[in-house]
Amino acid sequence: MILPLVEKPAGDGLRVICEIETTDGHRGFGMSGRWMAHGVAAAIKNDLLPVIKDMDIRDIEAIHGRLWPEITPRGIRAGAGMTALSCLDMAIWDAVGRATGRTVAQMFGGARKKVPVYVTFGFGVYNEDQLVQLARELADQGFGCLKVLVGVAKGGVAEDARRVKIVRDAVGDRVSIALDANESLSFDQAVRLCKMLDDTDIAFFEDPVRGNDARELADLRRMGRIPVAIGQFDGYASRFREWIEAGAIDIVMANSMYNGGFTETRRVAALSQIYNLPLSDAGGGGLFSLHHVAGFRNGTMLEMHLGNARLERALFTNAPEPENGFLAVPDGPGIGLDLNRDLMRDSLIKEV
Incomplete structure (x- = not known):
């Protein structure tokens, strides 16, 4: 990369x-x-x-x-x-x-050997010129989806919306754009932001409201008309069941670092398949989460958080690098990484 x-x-x-x-x-x-x-x-x-x-x-x-x-x-x-x-x-x-x-991905089912990557890059510390520069560079490297943080702008959701729109203008239609509020917005703020971005073609909105309240998420899905993705920190199977039963979720985002490990993610994956929901990843799980996205047949995209990717390159001597927007499962057994x-x-x- x-x-x-x-x-x-x-x-x-x-x-x-x-x-x-x-x-x-x-x-x-x-x-x-x-x-x-x-x-x-x-x-x-x-x-x-x-x-x-x-x-x-x-x-x-x-x-x-x-x-x-x-x-x-x-x-x-x-x-x-x-x-x-x-x-x-x-x-x-x-x-x-x-x-x-065998790799963990193979033990999960071995659905694919590589997965598409979405990049979390739109940090609040970047000004608008930096956002544009970085978005274009990542698009040129072949990444098909970029995620912008919201709830981070000093000017509130109106400024958040403007930052998202300049990214859309910078990359055009060749790249999908997603949002992540990190559970920082009130329901009203999330609704307002969705309305401001109604014409921006947002791929998904991750962790949009505080506490990921199932009732509010279900209402936001109906009112905001943007797919809702959740599960970074409390994404164990029974919590996903609550969101699904409430009609509060479109994309299942499991993270084995917080939900109880690969064993719990296997349960989450089975639940997502039962309800025909896509299985993705969020929250810095990175090269560990690669295995469930690749292993299960409803796996979709893997998050590459730029800060955590830097850590992984330093911590693992054989960390795989994305090529044309895809990341391959390491050849070695287990997680496939060497410390x-x-x-x-x-x-x-x-x-x-």
Whole structure:
């Protein structure tokens, strides 16, 4: 990938890498998102690993049967515990893949070997000239969809709408444009923004309202006439069921870093297939989420967040690069990525 000329925000926040090793020498690793890293690391080390240390990594359901009571004895799914479960679960799937010689995408079903990428690039720190420059560069590199952040402009949704429209004018009809509010807008603000962009041909609106309230999302779908995409942080299967039953969702966006791991994403994928909904990715899952988008037959697009993509290039010695707007699943088994252990040693935080 040719890096854009405009300086991009770097991925920030601490990350937890959880690496496991079986008694017969198979290893696997998972990675957390960038919130509550110390709590996540402590939960994995002190609460989760001790209860499964004697188990066979292939017994995924039995493993989760032991882990769930440690995470959420009364059914509430949130916080560092869920992120810890996600990180550990991905490490287990990686180890199983490496032991069997199959990628996680193949274990999910192997629907395709490469997937189209949409790029999250429209950060609030960019002025309008920078947005235009970067949008054109990314379009020229073959990316078919660009995502602009909204709810970030000092001038409110009117300025958000103007920023989106200048991107549309810059790339014309050759590229799809999506929005992401990161749950920052009120329902009224989201409705106003949709009306302002009624003639702009928006591909989808991700996390448009605070708390992703199912009732408000359903109303927004009807009033705003823009497809709604949700699921970055609380995208576990029962939450998706609520959104689907409320008529609140068009695109299922799972993120294995937060929802309980690859195991939960498999459940989400089955649910999305039952309801004939497309399965995508959002929220910095990047090269991990590549596997469910490629693995399941209703997989669509993979997010490439420019800040997180920079982190992935530094952290993994063999991170794949997009070509003509597509990203291929790595050839190696499991997640297919190799850790840059020199970088890990240099950046290690010892307090856990």
